[in-house]
Amino acid sequence: MNFKRRxxxxxxxxxxxxxxxxxxxxxxxxxxEVKEYESFGEPxxxxxxxxxxxxxxxxDCSEPCCYKGGISIGExxxxxxxxxxxxxxxxxxxxGYLGSLKGKKRxxxxxxSFKIQILIKYK
Numbered sequence: 001m002n003f004k005r006r007x008x009x010x011x012x013x014x015x016x017x018x019x020x021x022x023x024x025x026x027x028x029x030x031x032x033e034v035k036e037y038e039s040f041g042e043p044x045x046x047x048x049x050x051x052x053x054x055x056x057x058x059x060d061c062s063e064p065c066c067y068k069g070g071i072s073i074g075e076x077x078x079x080x081x082x083x084x085x086x087x088x089x090x091x092x093x094x095x096g097y098l099g100s101l102k103g104k105k106r107x108x109x110x111x112x113s114f115k116i117q118i119l120i121k122y123k
Contacts, residue, residue, distance in 0.1 A: 008058070020052045025123075028122060029120070030077065030120050030121075031049065031119045032055060034047070035115045050073070059071050063098070065098045065099070069096025070095065070096065080120060087119055087120075088117070093113050094110040
C-alpha cells in the first residue's frame, strides 16, 4: 500500500486563515493539551500543547492512511465560550476514514482518538 500523505482535516476544511484574537475576542489565554491514541488503553502516540499564539482551527490525525482526519479545536473552544466554561476534559474520535490515495475508496473509519484538556482565562 502506498503511504503517501492523505489530505487531513486542516487541508479540507481549513479554507480560511485561523486568527485566534479575531475568532475568540473574549479569551485572554488558552492552553490546549492534546494526546492522540491509536486505540484505547495504549500509550499516546503524540502529545501536543497549544496556546492562543500557536493554535490552529484543526488538529490533524497522524495516521498516514486517514483521509480528512483530525478534530476541530475551534469548534470545542466556541462551545466553551458559549457556555462560559474555563476548564474542559474530553475525548474525541477522529472524524476521518481510512481510504485510498485519492479518498474515493473507504476502507473503514479511522480508529485514532484524541484526549483533550483545555484551560481558558477570559478577559
